[in-house]
Amino acid sequence: xxxxxxxxxxxxxxxxxxxxxxxxxxxxxxxxxxxxxxxxxxxxxxxxxxxxxxxxxxxxxxxxxxxxxxxxxxxxxxxxxxxxxxxxxxxxxxxxxxxxxxxxxxxxxxxxxxxxxxxxxxxxxxxxxxxxxxxxxxxxxxxxxxxxxxxxxxxxxxxxxxxxxxxxxxxxxxxxxxxxxxxxxxxxxxxxxxxxxxxxxxxxxxxxxxxxxxxxxxxxxxxxxxxxxxxxxxxxxxxxxxxxxxxxxxxxxxxxxxxxxxxxxxxxxxxxxxxxxxxxxxxxxxxxxxxxxxxxxxxxxxxxxxxxxxx
Amino acid sequence: xxxxxxxxxxxxxxxxxxxxxxxxxxxxxxxxxxxxxxxxxxxxxxxxxxxxxxxxxxxxxxxxxxxxxxxxxxxxxxxxxxxxxxxxxxxxxxxxxxxxxxxxxxxxxxxxxxxxxxxxxxxxxxxxxxxxxxxxxxxxxxxxxxxxxxxxxxxxxxxxxxxxxxxxxxxxxxxxxxxxxxxxxxxxxxxxxxxxxxxxxxxxxxxxxxxxxxxxxxxxxxxxxxxxxxxxxxxxxxxxxxxxxxxxxxxxxxxxxxxxxxxxxxxxxxxxxxxxxx
Numbered sequence: 001x002x003x004x005x006x007x008x009x010x011x012x013x014x015x016x017x018x019x020x021x022x023x024x025x026x027x028x029x030x031x032x033x034x035x036x037x038x039x040x041x042x043x044x045x046x047x048x049x050x051x052x053x054x055x056x057x058x059x060x061x062x063x064x065x066x067x068x069x070x071x072x073x074x075x076x077x078x079x080x081x082x083x084x085x086x087x088x089x090x091x092x093x094x095x096x097x098x099x100x101x102x103x104x105x106x107x108x109x110x111x112x113x114x115x116x117x118x119x120x121x122x123x124x125x126x127x128x129x130x131x132x133x134x135x136x137x138x139x140x141x142x143x144x145x146x147x148x149x150x151x152x153x154x155x156x157x158x159x160x161x162x163x164x165x166x167x168x169x170x171x172x173x174x175x176x177x178x179x180x181x182x183x184x185x186x187x188x189x190x191x192x193x194x195x196x197x198x199x200x201x202x203x204x205x206x207x208x209x210x211x212x213x214x215x216x217x218x219x220x221x222x223x224x225x226x227x228x229x230x231x232x233x234x235x236x237x238x239x240x241x242x243x244x245x246x247x248x249x250x251x252x253x254x255x256x257x258x259x260x261x262x263x264x265x266x267x268x269x270x271x272x273x274x275x276x277x278x279x280x281x282x283x284x285x286x287x288x289x290x291x292x293x294x295x296x297x298x299x300x301x302x303x304x305x306x307x308x309x310x311x
Numbered sequence: 312x313x314x315x316x317x318x319x320x321x322x323x324x325x326x327x328x329x330x331x332x333x334x335x336x337x338x339x340x341x342x343x344x345x346x347x348x349x350x351x352x353x354x355x356x357x358x359x360x361x362x363x364x365x366x367x368x369x370x371x372x373x374x375x376x377x378x379x380x381x382x383x384x385x386x387x388x389x390x391x392x393x394x395x396x397x398x399x400x401x402x403x404x405x406x407x408x409x410x411x412x413x414x415x416x417x418x419x420x421x422x423x424x425x426x427x428x429x430x431x432x433x434x435x436x437x438x439x440x441x442x443x444x445x446x447x448x449x450x451x452x453x454x455x456x457x458x459x460x461x462x463x464x465x466x467x468x469x470x471x472x473x474x475x476x477x478x479x480x481x482x483x484x485x486x487x488x489x490x491x492x493x494x495x496x497x498x499x500x501x502x503x504x505x506x507x508x509x510x511x512x513x514x515x516x517x518x519x520x521x522x523x524x525x526x527x528x529x530x531x532x533x534x535x536x537x538x539x540x541x542x543x544x545x546x547x548x549x550x551x552x553x554x555x556x557x558x559x560x561x562x563x564x565x566x567x568x569x570x571x572x573x574x575x576x577x578x579x580x581x582x583x584x585x586x587x588x589x
Contacts, residue, residue: 020485027487034397038457039413041420045431052434103336111330124341130575131347132515134542135564138549139347142557176343207322209329230422237424239518240546264426264518271430271522286430290423297422301415 042294049287056280064284070250070266072274077281079288081252085167085260086289088253089242090235092171093178094228100175101182101231105224108183109190110216129180137244140173141165145245152257160257165247168256173241182231189223189307190216222303229300233293239264263289348568355565358558363566368528368539371555373563375530376544380514380567382532383445383524383540387452388510395457395509396502399464400490414465421458428454429519437523445538448524452516456509463505467498500585504578511574515567517542541567 050057060067060077067078104121112118149164156162193216201211217224247259248269261269263285271282366372398417402410432451437443471494479489495502520526525537526547541563548560 020488024485024487027491030393031397031401034394035401035409035413037394038398038420038461039409039416041454042416045423045427048431048434049427052438100336100340103333104340107333107337111333121337121340124344126575127348127572128340128344130511130571131344132517132542132567132571134515134517134545135347135351135568138545138560138564139350141549143346143350179340207326209326212329233422237422237426239424239426240542243518244546244549264424267426267430268518268521271433272525283430283434286427290427293422293424293427294419297419301418 045290046287049283049290053280053284053287056277056284059277060281060284064281064288068252072270072278072281075277077277077284079263079281079285081250082261082263082266082285083288085246085253086236086262086264086292088167088260089171089174089246089262090232092167092256093174093235094182094232096171096175097179097182097231098228101179101186101228102224104179105183105186105190105227106212106216109187109193109220110212113191125180125183128176133177133238133240134244136173136177137241140169140241140245144173145169155257160255163247163257163259165245165259166257167246167253167260170242170246170260170262171256173245174235174238177238177241178231178234181234182227185227185230185304186220186224189220189227192223193219222307226300226303226307229296229303233296233300236296237264237289237293238262239268243268351561351564351568354558354561355568358562359565360562363559363562367530368544371559373541373544373559373566375528376539376541376563377566378530378532379445379524379526379538380540380542382534383448383452383520383538384510384514386446386449386534387456387513388506390449390453391456391460391509392506394453395460395505396464396495398457399461399502399505400468400494402461403465403468404486404490404494417458417461420454421462424518425451425455425516426518428452429521429523432519432523440535442535443523443525443537445524445534445536448520448538448540449534451519451523452513455516455519456513459509459512460502460505463508464498464502467501467505468494470501471497500581503585504582507574507578507581511571511578514571514574515542517546521546 056077057064059075060079064077064079065083066080067076068080069076069078070081071077104125108118108121145164147164148166148169149162152160152162152164197215197219198211201215202208206214242262243265246261246265248261248265249259250261250266253260267282267286267289271279274282362370363372364374364377367375398413402414402417428451431454432447436447436450440447475493475497476489479493484492520540520543524540524543526539526543527537528539531538545560545563545567548556548563551557
């Protein structure tokens, strides 16, 4: 045993410098390969999306932003209905989820930071985040859409066409999906509000709800905002759930109940069946979506970064 | 004119009312979860049958999609794990301007919509190879998984006490040995949790697979050919008017959600049980 050990150690010491240099070299090769890949990824994405859709960019010009007519057969690619649909559903989803996500983050951050109730709610949030989006879409289409249809039937006299699918239904589903993203950052920031400030407010005789309104929310506002920015970015790019319940109409949505499309849903719907300029125009829409989400994510990150300096 | 006492009382009432509203709105978030999960369990269990697991789609089952999901996800994990871990190590261990830049990039990658990843894999692999393929789907999923692995690796490596690293350096170990023999083994539970979380995340991804892996109704294991996965199967079956297919979709949704849930459970157990005590 001892001999065996001696042998191996001898073998190892035969050329230790060389072996070490080799493994070190191998390691740094893998390291730089991975790091280089990640570092160049955004540029490569931008570049390949741009190159691939170059002829569409030339052909469409500004039409992709301001044109309202999407007709692949006649090579007319106006993307405004999809851009409108994307922002409409995302803003609406954010507004619908706001009271819930804000309450949840106040509850988890201020009222019950620990304990059974908060463990339960955190588990709920985690599970919501874990459900695949196609399953949200399936539930939306098979369960929520018939319900919406029933409700819209009572609104027929107001000129609503009871389709069930549409912008509002899509926003509802997306609102549920983004709650985990908007709360996860917000409640942590609320927990970070200095105890001194809270005590000062209380000692001046302010009731707790007023303290939350006037001290906690203003103090944590940038963090709450950043969380909602990230959630908004998610909502912009959400594809499957939206595709399944928005109705997929290539026209400007006329009301909250009308069918529409988002950039992501039109790509999901038409990409495989498209050829030539149609595919390239869809890629151009993908490039626009990419730029939108990158901008919002970057702003969100800036806010978070400023936040950590304050601390 | 309110007396101090009445003022106090109104404040107490308002306070209780405020808390009540917060409580109700917070717990309202659980309603859609129970609703969705309940539907999947009830409908899924009703429509679950052994045929699903032994026949492909032409035979009324979903075995090809189950195998497809396993193959596509595994390849994606094999691509994303080493790249993700290495980048995470770099961000945590090499404190310089470049690593700060990398951190920003990783967060930006995380925010890219998954459908854009699908377009990328389409441009990079489907167009040159002139065919939809399981491999291109895996690449798209790997791109989504990388940021998850990076963030988890980085956070867990940062947790390792400086003392441990200093001891290793003091013994004359070069940087790559310190990383491979001290940092990675000590944070292995956190890193593998990151990988599992990433896998459970990409397992349910549908959008990038629609025009990369595309789908086929038969069983095969050639990764250069189109392959069906559970999420794309659910999407196609739910959108179809065939009653029987919608039933199969519910069962498939149950299988997919249960798997994702199980992976999440394993990862949370892992992080508790397997953690190296420091």
